[in-house]
Amino acid sequence: MGIELLDENKIRSLPSNERFLKCEQILKNETDESKRWDAVWLIGELAENKDSSDPLFQKVSDVLEWVLQNDTNGVVKHEACFQVAARNMREKIPVLVNTALHNSSILAKHEAIESLGLMRAFEAESLIKKALDDPSHDVRETALFVLKRFERVRNQGDYKTYEIL
Numbered sequence: 433m434g435i436e437l438l439d440e441n442k443i444r445s446l447p448s449n450e451r452f453l454k455c456e457q458i459l460k461n462e463t464d465e466s467k468r469w470d471a472v473w474l475i476g477e478l479a480e481n482k483d484s485s486d487p488l489f490q491k492v493s494d495v496l497e498w499v500l501q502n503d504t505n506g507v508v509k510h511e512a513c514f515q516v517a518a519r520n521m522r523e524k525i526p527v528l529v530n531t532a533l534h535n536s537s538i539l540a541k542h543e544a545i546e547s548l549g550l551m552r553a554f555e556a557e558s559l560i561k562k563a564l565d566d567p568s569h570d571v572r573e574t575a576l577f578v579l580k581r582f583e584r585v586r587n588q589g590d591y592k593t594y595e596i597l
Contacts, residue, residue, distance in 0.1 A: 444474060444477070448478055449488075451478060452475060452478055454471075455471040458471035459472065459475070459503070460498070465504075465508050469508050472496070472508060475515075478492050479493065479515075489519070489521075492519070493519075493524055496521065496524065497524055497527045500512050500516075500527055500530075500531050500540070501527070507539060509535065509539070510537075510540055510542075513531060513540065513546075514547060516551075517548075517550040517551050525555065525556055528544045528547055528551075528553070529548065532560065532575075533559065533562055541566065545563055545574045546574055548578060549578035549582065552585060554582060554586065560575050564579075
């Protein structure tokens, strides 16, 4: 387990399926974005060290996609992007690209692009280049950073989640 965060409701101690349901309920119904951020982290941990074919990995992945498409807070979306990258949820690369190019939150756009870079999502390189024309300096700067990083790591093998956690 990477970083220990505040878990005042002891959600982490629940069995995996109960924990998943509790986090999903928080993410879809809670108005306090700080609680939703915690739920993103706690649900993301459920996918840690799981194969992408694991049903729980798939469920977590789908909830993180829901967050990216529906949450109203850029900080919560930022954390969802990180969790997608940290768990190497490669089937969500198109969702990250959509967030990077079309989200209203500059913070979410930045983290989606950075997450694509962490995942070595070379298949999205041409789409990341579109972010070089984003109105936000921070988004453009992140896109340029990731494109330069791609050049450095292109032939260094596959991305492994343990390298960043």
